[in-house]
Amino acid sequence: MIFYFSATGNTKHAAKVIADRNGDRLIPIAEAMRTGNCSYQAGPGEDIGIITPVYFWGIPDVVHRFLKTVQLSGQGTDRYVYCVLTYGTVTGGASSMIMTDLKENFGLTILAVFAARTVDTYLPIFSVADAAKNEKVLKQYDKDLEEIAGKVAERTVGDYNYDRGAWALCWPIAQLVYDHVRKTKKFSVSPDCIGCGLCERQCPDSVIRLQDGKPVWTRERCSLCLGCVNRCPKNAISFGGKTEGKGQYQNPEEKPDLS
Numbered sequence: 045m046i047f048y049f050s051a052t053g054n055t056k057h058a059a060k061v062i063a064d065r066n067g068d069r070l071i072p073i074a075e076a077m078r079t080g081n082c083s084y085q086a087g088p089g090e091d092i093g094i095i096t097p098v099y100f101w102g103i104p105d106v107v108h109r110f111l112k113t114v115q116l117s118g119q120g121t122d123r124y125v126y127c128v129l130t131y132g133t134v135t136g137g138a139s140s141m142i143m144t145d146l147k148e149n150f151g152l153t154i155l156a157v158f159a160a161r162t163v164d165t166y167l168p169i170f171s172v173a174d175a176a177k178n179e180k181v182l183k184q185y186d187k188d189l190e191e192i193a194g195k196v197a198e199r200t201v202g203d204y205n206y207d208r209g210a211w212a213l214c215w216p217i218a219q220l221v222y223d224h225v226r227k228t229k230k231f232s233v234s235p236d237c238i239g240c241g242l243c244e245r246q247c248p249d250s251v252i253r254l255q256d257g258k259p260v261w262t263r264e265r266c267s268l269c270l271g272c273v274n275r276c277p278k279n280a281i282s283f284g285g286k287t288e289g290k291g292q293y294q295n296p297e298e299k300p301d302l303s
């Protein structure tokens with residue numbers, strides 16, 4: 045079974061490539077958290093994969109909360125447990141964070157860590173506006189995913205996460221920065237908004253509500269997946285005044301999990 049979270053499709057694509065190769069079942073974390081249905085039964089010897097994007101050298105808050113609350117029965121020691129990180133620049137301590145969460149919640153040990161570089165969706169810093177550049181990155185991403193899927197099929201054990209970066213041990217500090225940055229008061233909506241409600245329906249944290257036909261953010265913080273910014277059909281949502289002109293991105297091969 046593969047638990048994955050994906051805002052703009054990169055990680056969903058990784059999960060699907062690996063699941064297709066290995067006949068795994070896919071469990072979208074966004075859906076589980078929206079419905080509150082977080083109990084699963086692992087079959088005897090069934091593999092467990094955690095596939096997530098890297099956020100602030102760690103993992104998205106929604107994934108962290110899921111790994112803290114998910115109920116997994118049927119677990120044993122004789123199974124292949126691995127994680128795959130998708131990322132744009134450096135993975136920092138993301139795998140350490142997953143290892144800690146899994147150990148604390150289930151006593152599970154990760155046997156293999158993989159990472160695949162792809163289009164960086166952190167729009168306050170990076171731009172996704174250059175389609176040709178994205179295409180080039182995605183071509184290499186697909187090759188890397190095939191290689192990872194092969195290693196997972198062979199139940200390869202080891203550390204294949206080569207881009208942790210020089211300050212990987214500082215991930216707790218990066219996560220404090222994440223907590224500071226991911227404040228919903230920084231979202232703004234332009235008059236182009238047509239009140240379609242897509243942002244409300246697809247927010248994995250359920251923090252957006254339409255009021256008088258416009259989105260409002262109902263909690264102080266969200267996971268900052270930027271799905272709302274990337275998917276708005278009118279490109280009407282911006283974050284911190286830093287996402288305008290950076291383009292909108294959705295992995296060309298995947299549709300959003302929530303509709």
Ligand SMILES: Cc1cc2nc3c(=O)[nH]c(=O)nc-3n(C[C@H](O)[C@H](O)[C@H](O)COP(=O)(O)O)c2cc1C
Nearest residue numbers: 050051052054055097098100101131132133134165
């Ligand atoms: C809030 C946020 C923080 C991010 N932080 C990092 C990071 O620390 N290191 C990195 O290499 N990529 C970072 N990224 C890029 C994503 O990990 C990468 O684009 C990922 O493939 C997105 O996955 P998705 O398309 O499945 O949502 C960040 C993206 C977002 C939205």
Ligand code: SF4
Nearest residue numbers: 237238240241243276
């Ligand atoms: S997705 Fe965009 S257009 Fe639709 S309600 Fe949200 S902000 Fe408005």
Ligand code: SF4
Nearest residue numbers: 247266268269270272
């Ligand atoms: S409000 Fe937007 S950025 Fe925050 S979790 Fe929801 S969809 Fe993602």
